[in-house]
Amino acid sequence: MDAIKVSGLSFSYDGKKEVLSNVSFSIPKGCYTTIIGHNGSGKSTIAKLLIGLMSPKQGSIEILGQSLNEDSVYELRDHVGIVFQNPDNQFIGSTVADDIAFGLENHCVPQEQMQEIIEDVAERVGMLDFLNSEPTKLSGGQKQRVAIAGILAIEPEIIIFDESTSMLDPQGKASINEQIQKLHSEKDRTILSITHDMEEVAQSEYVIVLKDGKVVLTGSPMEIFAHEKELASMMLDIPFALKVSKELVKEKITDQEVCTLEEVVNQLCQLRSTI
């Protein structure tokens, strides 16, 4: 079954200019998908439509096989979690701990299990020392960490990350990406991540490329990165690991292009063991 099925979606904020035009894609359950595109290409608009914050002008959205509409939106929201780029409007609790607890209460998690979950997720995002802090007084990156902790606590079936690690330092981004990978591989959650981070794109399973509100490319990361010139015309770069890999192939050191650092290292280690 598809976790998300979008068919012929069009949307306009002002009733005149279409910011999404006839967008269609399907994301199977358990798939880690990334959406990329230049600024203003419509990525966040798709995220808002997928959680029913706005209704499409045309087209349909199915979540877990059920049509998303006014009647189903509240029920479906139990299955879909989202972390926005700027989580300011997402905080409800007066402390970090209260905020995470609020989501758990909504998902009927027994009181006696809450403290353990709160501490576990806060530790996983590096915010254990901030449980009594006011979310609004944290830095941008710390707010993003707390918002991600809230999602890790409830683990909804479908999780949408809308540039939700954009304010994190490189180490923070890597460790949160690791948590996202774990949610996907160990818990089989469907992940839809809107990102400008091509290293993250390389780690996903399926990529959707948006340009001016239209889907222009879909496929595996390597299929997408094969369109290097087209990506460059949309201000999108290929990952650094793929650039290194292309050089290694050109120099005949390796014979297959790969796009993650891990794969490059594996290839080099294998070479060393054959010398």
Ligand SMILES: Nc1ncnc2c1ncn2[C@@H]1O[C@H](COP(=O)(O)OP(=O)(O)OP(=O)(O)O)[C@@H](O)[C@H]1O
């Ligand atoms: N609330 C709004 N009212 C009117 N127009 C909007 C609104 N939000 C977004 N837009 C317009 O819709 C288009 C798509 O915006 P959207 O935020 O979906 O793009 P995006 O791909 O997420 O961009 P970015 O990478 O910069 O976050 C843009 O032209 C933007 O100006």
